[in-house]
Amino acid sequence: MSELTKLTIAEAREKLRAREVTSEELTNAYIDAIEAANPTLNAYVTVTSEKARDMARRSDARYAAGEAGALEGIPLGIKDLFATEGVHTQACSHILDHFEPRYESTVTQNLWDDGAVMLGKLNMDEFAMGSSNETSYYGPVTNPWRVEGSNRNLVPGGSSGGSAASVAAMLCAGATATDTGGSIRQPAAFTGTVGIKPTYGRCSRWGIVAFASSLDQAGPITRDVRDAAIMLKSMASSDPKDTTSTDREVPDYEAAIGRSVKGMKIGIPREYRVDGMPGEIDGLWQKGIDWLRDAGAEIVDISLPHTKYALPAYYIVAPAEASSNLARYDGVRYGLRHNGKDILDMYEKTRADGFGAEVKRRIMIGTYVLSAGYYDAYYLKAQKVRTLIKRDFETVFADGVDAILTPATPSAAFEIGDAEMAADPVKMYLNDIFTVTVNMAGLPGIAVPAGLSESGLPLGLQLIGRPFDEETLFATANVVEQAAGRFTPKRWW
Amino acid sequence: MTIVDTRTPEPKRFIPGATGDWEIVIGLEVHAQVTSKSKLFSGASTEFGKAPNANVSLVDAAMPGMLPVINEECVKQAVRTGLGLKAQINKRSIFDRKNYFYPDLPQGYQISQYKDPIVGEGKIVISVGPDRKGNFEDIEIGIERLHLEQDAGKSMHDQHPTMSYVDLNRSGVALMEIVSKPDLRSADEAKAYLTKLRTILRYLGTCDGNMDEGSMRADVNVSVRQPGGAFGTRCEIKNVNSIRFVGQAIEFEARRQIAILEQGGTIDQETRLFDPSKGETRSMRSKEDAHDYRYFPDPDLLPLEFDDAFVADLAAHLPELPDDKKNRLIGDLGLSAYDASILVSDKAIADYFEKAAAGRDGKMVANWVINDLLGALNKNGQGIEETPISPAQLGAIVDLIKEGTISGKIAKDLFEIVWNEGGDPSELVETRGLKQVTDTGAIEGAVDEVIAANPDKVEQAKAKPALAGWFVGQVMKATGGKANPQAVNALVKTKLGIEE
Numbered sequence: 006m007s008e009l010t011k012l013t014i015a016e017a018r019e020k021l022r023a024r025e026v027t028s029e030e031l032t033n034a035y036i037d038a039i040e041a042a043n044p045t046l047n048a049y050v051t052v053t054s055e056k057a058r059d060m061a062r063r064s065d066a067r068y069a070a071g072e073a074g075a076l077e078g079i080p081l082g083i084k085d086l087f088a089t090e091g092v093h094t095q096a097c098s099h100i101l102d103h104f105e106p107r108y109e110s111t112v113t114q115n116l117w118d119d120g121a122v123m124l125g126k127l128n129m130d131e132f133a134m135g136s137s138n139e140t141s142y143y144g145p146v147t148n149p150w151r152v153e154g155s156n157r158n159l160v161p162g163g164s165s166g167g168s169a170a171s172v173a174a175m176l177c178a179g180a181t182a183t184d185t186g187g188s189i190r191q192p193a194a195f196t197g198t199v200g201i202k203p204t205y206g207r208c209s210r211w212g213i214v215a216f217a218s219s220l221d222q223a224g225p226i227t228r229d230v231r232d233a234a235i236m237l238k239s240m241a242s243s244d245p246k247d248t249t250s251t252d253r254e255v256p257d258y259e260a261a262i263g264r265s266v267k268g269m270k271i272g273i274p275r276e277y278r279v280d281g282m283p284g285e286i287d288g289l290w291q292k293g294i295d296w297l298r299d300a301g302a303e304i305v306d307i308s309l310p311h312t313k314y315a316l317p318a319y320y321i322v323a324p325a326e327a328s329s330n331l332a333r334y335d336g337v338r339y340g341l342r343h344n345g346k347d348i349l350d351m352y353e354k355t356r357a358d359g360f361g362a363e364v365k366r367r368i369m370i371g372t373y374v375l376s377a378g379y380y381d382a383y384y385l386k387a388q389k390v391r392t393l394i395k396r397d398f399e400t401v402f403a404d405g406v407d408a409i410l411t412p413a414t415p416s417a418a419f420e421i422g423d424a425e426m427a428a429d430p431v432k433m434y435l436n437d438i439f440t441v442t443v444n445m446a447g448l449p450g451i452a453v454p455a456g457l458s459e460s461g462l463p464l465g466l467q468l469i470g471r472p473f474d475e476e477t478l479f480a481t482a483n484v485v486e487q488a489a490g491r492f493t494p495k496r497w498w
Numbered sequence: 499m500t501i502v503d504t505r506t507p508e509p510k511r512f513i514p515g516a517t518g519d520w521e522i523v524i525g526l527e528v529h530a531q532v533t534s535k536s537k538l539f540s541g542a543s544t545e546f547g548k549a550p551n552a553n554v555s556l557v558d559a560a561m562p563g564m565l566p567v568i569n570e571e572c573v574k575q576a577v578r579t580g581l582g583l584k585a586q587i588n589k590r591s592i593f594d595r596k597n598y599f600y601p602d603l604p605q606g607y608q609i610s611q612y613k614d615p616i617v618g619e620g621k622i623v624i625s626v627g628p629d630r631k632g633n634f635e636d637i638e639i640g641i642e643r644l645h646l647e648q649d650a651g652k653s654m655h656d657q658h659p660t661m662s663y664v665d666l667n668r669s670g671v672a673l674m675e676i677v678s679k680p681d682l683r684s685a686d687e688a689k690a691y692l693t694k695l696r697t698i699l700r701y702l703g704t705c706d707g708n709m710d711e712g713s714m715r716a717d718v719n720v721s722v723r724q725p726g727g728a729f730g731t732r733c734e735i736k737n738v739n740s741i742r743f744v745g746q747a748i749e750f751e752a753r754r755q756i757a758i759l760e761q762g763g764t765i766d767q768e769t770r771l772f773d774p775s776k777g778e779t780r781s782m783r784s785k786e787d788a789h790d791y792r793y794f795p796d797p798d799l800l801p802l803e804f805d806d807a808f809v810a811d812l813a814a815h816l817p818e819l820p821d822d823k824k825n826r827l828i829g830d831l832g833l834s835a836y837d838a839s840i841l842v843s844d845k846a847i848a849d850y851f852e853k854a855a856a857g858r859d860g861k862m863v864a865n866w867v868i869n870d871l872l873g874a875l876n877k878n879g880q881g882i883e884e885t886p887i888s889p890a891q892l893g894a895i896v897d898l899i900k901e902g903t904i905s906g907k908i909a910k911d912l913f914e915i916v917w918n919e920g921g922d923p924s925e926l927v928e929t930r931g932l933k934q935v936t937d938t939g940a941i942e943g944a945v946d947e948v949i950a951a952n953p954d955k956v957e958q959a960k961a962k963p964a965l966a967g968w969f970v971g972q973v974m975k976a977t978g979g980k981a982n983p984q985a986v987n988a989l990v991k992t993k994l995g996i997e998e
Contacts (some may be wrong), residue, residue, distance in 0.1 A: 088563045101562065108556060110563060212563040219797035247565050248800060326797050329595050332606020333560040337664065348662075352599055375597070375792035384794060 009034040010175040014079050014232040017178055021068060021078045028068070028078025031178075032061035032122050035080045039124065039176045045498040048161075048171040050085055050143045051093040052125035060122040067120060076239050077120030082177035084168050085126045086133055087113050087223075088212040092123075096214040097141040098131045100359025101340040110212025111247070112181060112223045112240045119239040124177050128167030131361045132331065133188055133216040136436035137419070137426070138166025140363040145421050148196060149174035149494040153461035156497075159418040162192030162436070168226045169196040173494055179227040179236050183213060185220045186319055187414075187440030190452035193226050194413035194465030197454045197492035199233045199482065200226040202440075204473045205447035206251040207237075209244030215330040217323040218249075220444040229491060230453060230483045234258035237475065253473055261476035262483050267301030269481070272406035276312035277439060279415065286412045286464065289456050293410050293466045296488035297481065307406060309397040312442055314390045319441040320434060321374050321387035327364075328371025334359065366430065395446040402471050408481050411439050413452040413465035439467055449475045453482040455489045463492045504640060504681050507725035511683050515756050521725040522752045523732075524688050525642075525680035526744075527717040528695060529673045530705040531649065532575045538648050538672035539566030539609060546711055550654075550665035558670040560604035565798050568593075572672040573802065575704040576616050576646050577812050579674055582702045582819055583641050585620025587809050591645075593799045597792040601664050602651035610675075612793045615645035616802065622678075622698065623821060624690040625839060634839065639691055640679035649673050668712075674705065680719065680729070685748040692716060692741045693843070697820050700845045715739050718772075720751045722759065730755070731765040735779050738772050747772040751779050823848055831860030840868055846882045847872070853889035854896070863896055870913055891916050894923040907979050908932050935981045938989070941973070944981065945989045948972045956994060963996045 009031050012020065020026040036054050043049050057080060064078035088094045088106040095101035109117070117123070130140040137160035138146040146166040148159040150173065161170040165182035169192035172180050182189040184202035193200030201224045208223040215221060225236035241255045273294060278287070298304050336342035336355030343358055345351035360368070374383035401409065415438055419426065426433045443450035449472070452465040466485055470478045512519035537544060540557035557564045580587045594612040595605075620641035627634035651669035655662050676695065682688045696707035696714060707714050716738050721730035733755070735747045750772075755765050769788075770779040818826075820842045827838040841851045841864060850871075855863040871892060875885060895912055898904045904912060904927055915926055927933055935941060948969055949956055959965040969990040974981055990996075 094562065096562070104562070106561065106563075108561070210563070211565050214562045215798075217797070246567060248567055249798065325794060329597050329607050329792070329794070332597060332599065333562070333604060335599060335601075335606060337601050338559060338604060339561070348601060372792065375794055377790045377792075380792075380794070 007034040007038065010038050012178070013228045014076070014178050014235050017079060018235075022073065024068065028061035028064040028080075028122060029058060031078065032057050032080045032124070035124055035177060042174055042176055042498050046147045046149060046170055046174055046176070047144055048128055048146050048167040048174065048176055049082065049125045050095075050097060050128050050141075050167070053092055053123055056092070057122050057124050060117070064120050064122060074118065074120030076116060076235070078122060079120070079178050080122045080124050081116060082124050082127045082168060082171045082180040083113055084165055084181050084183060085129050086183050086214045087181055088214070089113055089123065089126065093126050094214070095142075096132045097129045097143050098334075098359065098361070098364070099142045099341060100334045100356070104340050106212075108212060111209035111242065111244045112213065114212075115242050116181070116239050121239070127165075127171055127180055130164035130166065130188075131364050132214065132327070133164040133183055133185055133221075134327070134363050134367055135163040136187070136191055136433050137421070137423075138163040138192070139421065140361050141166075142361060146170045147421065147498075148418050149496075149498065150196060150418060150462055151494075151497060158421045159462070160195070160421050160423075162195035162414075162418065164188040165192050165200070165226060169193055169198050169200070172196070172198045172226050172228060174498070179225055179232055181223060181240065182226045183216075183221055183223050184440075184444065185216050185222075185323060186444050187437035189224045189226060190440050190450055190465070190467055191414050191436055193452040194454070194467075195418040195463065197463030197494065198226050198228060199230050199451065199453050199486070200224060201233050201237060201451040201475065201478065202443065202449065203237060203241060203475055204251070204449045205444075206249055207241045207449070207473065207475070209242060209247040209250045211244055211246040217326040218330060219326060220319075220323055222444070230451075230479055230486050231259060231262045233451070234262055234479045251473065256476055258475060258479055261479040264476070264480040265301065266297060266481050266484050269302045269407040269477070270405050271297050271302045271304050271481070272307035272401055272409040273304060274307050274309045274312065274409060274411060276309050277411045279438065282412075282415055285458050286415060289464050289466065290410070290412050292489075293455055293485055296485055297410065299488075300484045302481070305406065307401045307404075307409065309394075309401065309442070311390060311393040311397050315394055315442040315445055316434060316438055318387040318390040318394070319437070319445060320370065321383050322391065322445070324367040324371030325375050325384050326371070328368045328375065331360075331364070331368055363430070391445050394442055398446045398448060398469075407471070408477050409469040411467045411469065413439060413467040415439065417458040417460070417462035417464055443467075443469050448472060449478055451478040451482045453485050453489075454492045455485055457492065501680060501729060503729075504638075504679070505683055509725075512725055513722075513752060513756065515760055517760050519725055520722045520752070520756050522683060522685075522748065523680050523721045523723060523729055524682035524684075524748060525719040525732075526678045526682065526688060526691060527719070528676045528678075528692070529715045529717075530579075530676060530699055530707070531713040532572050532646075532672035532674055533704055533706055534569060534571045534575060534672055536569055537670040538569055538572050538646060540670050542670065544671050548667055550663070551667065553667040554669065558604065558666055560606070566609060566796070568799065568802065569672065572646060573616070573804070574812055575672075576644060576674055577809060578702050578816060579676070579699065579704045580617035580620065580644055581809075581813050581816055582698050582704075583617070583620035583622060583644065583676070585641055585644065586618035588614065588616055588618055589804055589806070589809070590614065591616040591802045593646075593796045593802065594793045595796045598789050600650065600653075601662065602653045602666070602669065604651070604666065604669060608648050608650065609796055609799070610647035611645035614801075615643045617644035619643070622691060622694055624687060624694045626686055626690050632836075634835075637687065639681045639687075642677040642679050644674055644676045647673050647675055685745040688718070688748055689741050689745045692744060694820075697843060697845065701817055701819055703817065709740050712739065716744055718744055718747055718751075720748055720755070721765070722752050722755045730759075731767050733765065733768055733770050733779070735770045735772050736782060740774075743772055743774050746774070746777050747779055750777060754779065820845075820848075827860070831855065831864075833860060833864050837864045837868055840872075844882060850882055850885070850889050854893045856893070858893055858896055859900065862900070863893065866892055866896060870910070874917060886918075886920065887913070887916050891923055898923060898927060902934060902982065903927060904932055904934050905979060905983055907974075908934065911979075931980075933980065935977055938985060941977070941981050941985050942989055944973050944976050945969070945986065945993055948976065949993055959994050959996065966990050966994060966996055969994065
């Protein structure tokens with residue numbers, strides 16, 4: 006592995022600015038690393054080497070001209086959910102076969118405007134539906150982490166499994182990801198990387214293939230907290246093309262790194278102590294509490310009473326929106342089409358073949374809960390629950406809590422093809438038990454690595470903040486990171 | 499929704515059947531295309547008649563990751579329309595998705611408003627008639643609601659032997675769905691309602707009302723009942739695209755339903771189509787086949803909210819509405835209710851009239867517009883937009899009569915000349931020698947000649963003064979109509995020795 010790919014974004018930025026290294030060298034190092042690793046890890050579904058080199062050379066020219074942007078020359082991986090002009094954009098679904106948009110998502114455009122380099126498109130669960138990256142049409146992603154002494158392949162989490170795995174395996178300096186119920190934070194926790202889902206509305210959704218519009222948010226997955234702050238600053242914007250995006254200015258998130266947490270109130274929600282939670286997760290949580298207390302934060306026990314309804318309500322709201330959002334994949338205008346004897350037959354053949362099992366399951370759930378006679382009992386009730394969950398958080402924040410500390414996941418990464426999860430989708434859905442509440446309430450949440458499990462796998466903690474107070478999350482996550490140290494997988498691939 | 503019957507059953511509207519009288523109950527859902535440069539949620543043009551798929555944005559084609567952004571002008575147009583319908587304006591409304599699959603519906607859902615429309619209850623006063631005595635009847639028809647929604651594209655099945663083509667130019671164009679209460683009781687009332695609604699929309703400039711271009715379509719809900727009885731089961735006739743067809747569809751559908759009921763049958767609630775070539779409705783789909791549209795609030799769009807100031811500003815700049823204009827024409831210009839109704843029925847006619855009548859005798863101009871101009875246009879099958887005589891030209895003709903420069907009879911000739919050849923009426927009067935002769939000497943000569951040539955008539959006239967009119971006519975004939983009729987009349991009477 007090249008030493009260059011070990012650099013964080015902040016470190017690479019220094020070397021690029023100092024002209025100690027060129028973006029082309031950095032980019033080539035990543036392309037080499039991808040070529041070597043991807044057949045094993047399957048993190049990328051397409052590698053845009055030529056485009057990357059071209060962008061890198063232009064970045065180098067801008068460095069030479071003294072016109073470098075905030076992310077100038079930094080090679081990034083892009084989740085396949087983001088529309089990238091003229092490049093594979095298929096949400097890792099068969100139904101979007103050969104789709105290459107003529108437009109660029111706002112988030113990726115923001116990154117290129119700041120000088121970033123695109124290495125390629127990253128694997129993910131089909132339409133971001135999954136917690137293990139096993140629902141991708143392009144096959145599962147392999148976690149660069151393994152249980153000590155084992156050669157069994159683990160999942161990187163999902164849906165942003167390609168993003169998390171590529172960052173952990175140093176196949177990109179940072180990656181874009183999206184999070185609808187935990188799709189940034191859970192894979193970050195499974196791979197020892199940092200992932201932040203910002204407040205709903207902080208990043209434009211324009212050009213991101215929609216899963217559940219009221220929950221979807223883009224965010225970065227990076228090696229450390231500082232890199233997450235740097236990347237989010239470039240990704241975030243106010244976008245007139247997305248009316249749910251915020252008008253607020255994007256703060257200088259990096260300035261929050263190193264900010265003291267002294268006197269901050271950190272809430273510990275008792276409802277997150279779930280039945281059957283492994284002792285090591287509980288232990289990790291306690292370590293996090295101790296670190297923040299040692300750094301001068303005040304630890305307070307809080308209650309978020311409606312937490313237990315979050316997951317069921319999420320699995321009504323998200324599929325409902327998805328069932329409608331995915332109606333456009335009908336074989337008429339783009340992507341896959343299987344001709345039929347009439348229009349209905351064409352729809353049925355195309356969608357039957359184009360969507361995978363998990364996507365179909367969610368479309369059916371969503372269609373069901375919106376149906377006449379069921380709407381009030383399911384969708385409307387779930388929306389009411391959502392309001393209550395939001396109110397839980399508002400109450401706690403109104404009482405002066407600055408951030409909430411929870412485990413990021415109820416377990417460490419599991420094996421690809423885990424029989425229990427395959428047999429019972431609800432078991433898989435439970436992966437998001439600590440993360441969905443944050444999406445339901447539209448709040449920012451960050452997952453930061455905090456230690457290793459007994460079997461040597463990374464575990465993460467989650468910090469939840471007030472709306473648009475990502476800065477507090479960066480400050481507190483940085484404290485955890487400083488105390489816990491960083492975790493990188495031993496290379497076996 | 500509780501349906502309140504606001505009407506009193508009246509025998510004149512009943513349809514006699516084999517088993518007794520029947521009453522028709524009608525409600526209309528009108529889809530009116532909002533006049534706007536761009537679509538409801540995208541920047542694509544709404545221009546009519548462009549090449550297929552020329553007006554399509556990424557949003558209209560429902561490309562992955564595209565998001566709708568509300569067009570503020572369409573919101574304003576809906577509020578203006580609501581104000582014009584004297585309706586409740588809802589400062590908070592919600593866009594919902596109506597989900598169904600169709601090739602010309604790229605998103606797989608139509609963005610519409612379901613439970614919380616932008617405009618609530620309002621009313622339209624329609625005028626039905628004239629009856630045998632020449633009277634019009636004013637009837638107030640309730641408006642249930644008005645909401646904004648996207649139009650769909652168009653499937654074309656005649657372009658290829660085995661494939662269908664799709665044109666998305668209309669996809670995403672803003673429509674106002676204006677729903678009436680079931681307050682209409684005859685085909686004539688329904689036609690009057692549509693005519694009046696179209697007039698209001700055109701006055702407001704919120705919909706061009708061109709039904710032949712599809713800018714306005716009506717879904718017609720028809721049921722029949724025994725007069726004053728409970729509402730019957732209704733059938734919905736979809737997408738009728740002319741006012742005349744709406745009338746025909748209602749007449750046919752009512753008779754169809756009455757025939758079924760009189761034979762002891764029941765009406766199935768269903769959606770029907772009107773076939774203009776056969777003048778009949780036929781079943782499209784039954785209630786059992788009705789779609790479950792799975793409405794839910796569109797998560798891509800925040801609730802649509804505006805404040806009182808937004809509404810007040812639109813209200814302050816609202817154009818004059820037909821009923822207000824009619825009252826003003828009657829009150830200020832002294833027009834008859836009949837004339838005022840005709841003039842305001844079409845905004846273009848009203849505009850023409852007001853230009854021509856500015857600073858002139860309104861009643862006189864109204865007569866010329868209604869009898870002469872509209873008469874001539876009707877005869878030629880032309881609309882007011884095609885008039886060869888401008889308001890200024892018509893006004894000038896009226897001025898010439900008023901000044902006594904020409905007689906009313908010559909004015910008709912002058913009208914003909916301007917209609918056919920154009921030109922400035924005053925100049926034409928000079929160059930064509932149409933000027934009225936007011937020179938008493940010249941007229942006197944002509945009177946003397948006529949008297950001298952008809953001694954027998956002179957005798958008769960002395961006994962029967964009404965015969966003076968015959969002399970006047972002869973003099974006018976002799977002078978080619980140019981003599982001032984009042985002067986001729988006075989002279990004839992003096993010379994014949996008839997007292998005034």
